[in-house]
Amino acid sequence: MRATNVLVFTKSAPDRIIDYLSNIDNVLPILPYTTGRSRDRVRLEFRRFKVFRFVDNYEIESIKRDQTLLLLFKGSRSNIKFIFRPIESAIKVTVEYDGPRGWVVGRYLSEIANALVYEADKAVYSAKVRAVKTTTDLSSNLAKISWVSKLLMKSIMIKNENRVISKGGLLDYIESLISEEKVFNKYPGLYISGDGINSKMRLLFLNGELKGIYVVIGDKEYFGNEEVLREVGGLMRIRVYGIIRPELILQS
């Protein structure tokens, strides 16, 4: 038997993450190296070029005692144990493997332990952020792919262009865009997005008014900050979408 330890630092509270992972339905979608499912079994498969291939089908059991979670993978050729324990702002995962080719399989298992904590952390963290932010905050909604997805599926792409925009000139450009193109008046809402060399923006206009601003410069995000639009410039790839019935999206 082989055992290794992995320590992963987390954004969310470790006990919340461990709670999340104790539900097998949460574990299954985020389990790397999954290549099959049948009833209560999951297939994991590790391969490296043509030299190494390991496959087994596992039944997973989750046992939680106090703060400690044990995920037990019972396979036909091997058994894997992941033991999760909270340590301050981190989770320590002990991985035990009992089966063939331990020296290679072990490497993949450490990667799985890392990925499970990382993905669960992300899920717990975004659930918390969702609960804090109100849905009427359009600027922060623009940061969410799920919200933008809904918006765009009910929108029409009317313009796509590449344009060099001088520093500070973005709002002038957008104003001229809106007044130039008669077609824009047909839509009660407009979504304008742009990508520059080091920046990204998503804007939402409702009845001609700028109601949502989301800007990323480098790795910093800005919400509802009109001033920061002056910093966005250079070569921009711009898309403009007309929103046919904004009320449908705003309610959700």
Add this chain to the structure above:
Amino acid sequence: MSLRVHKPYILYDNNKHLFVWLGLDEAEAEKGILTNQYLVVDQGEGLLIDPGGYYVFERILENTSKFVDPVKVKALFFSHQDPDVVGSLNLLLDMFPEAIVYVSALWVRFLPHLGVLDTSRLREIPDEGGEITIGKSKLRIIPAHFLHSPGNFHLYDPIAKILFTGDLGAAVFPSDEWYLFVEDFEKHKKYMEAFHHRYLPCRKAIDKWLEMIKDLDIQVIAPQHGAIMEKENVAKFIEWLRSLDKIGLDH
């Protein structure tokens, strides 16, 4: 229990060139009809294959971002015009701002109905196929008309030696089963039969395709639905297609 596998699986990797399966979601209403989406990366540039509909989009974007910057995704390949292939076009055009869309000349004029009035990023693939350059690699667009769509293409990656076959090779799993790689071909062909008898129009379409691919070195067949076939299963699949009768109008 719904079937969601949100982790990608790397099918080929030589450090410069990658071919990745992008995970899986099962919509409640379409039990068993699972769709596969794939990503090719070469020298830091990406191409998405049949990137699909609205409800798979978030996963596609997230998993793609693990391998390539979305701005570096240069191409979207659509094998044909079905909703499970082109459904999220508006989203794709926004989130992959540099990507050019490649689709059959027969279908380009229908795409504006998805709400795309600016067609400057849509490219027609002529009936005879063509090539898409990604990084330093050239992917070959192989004509596969009437399999099942009248304007239909497959995509061959000569580095990974993977042939993406769109709906050809589609399989429908029973509700409690799914696997990514075919292990037992005899069992798997039962999951493919119904689709191929009903959705393909006639035997001749298959014969033309067999002629088209006969000189390709194919190590892996990667379909849009169902499971991936490798090594000896590639030959078994081709043999199975050769033997199929009572297709479409003759069914």
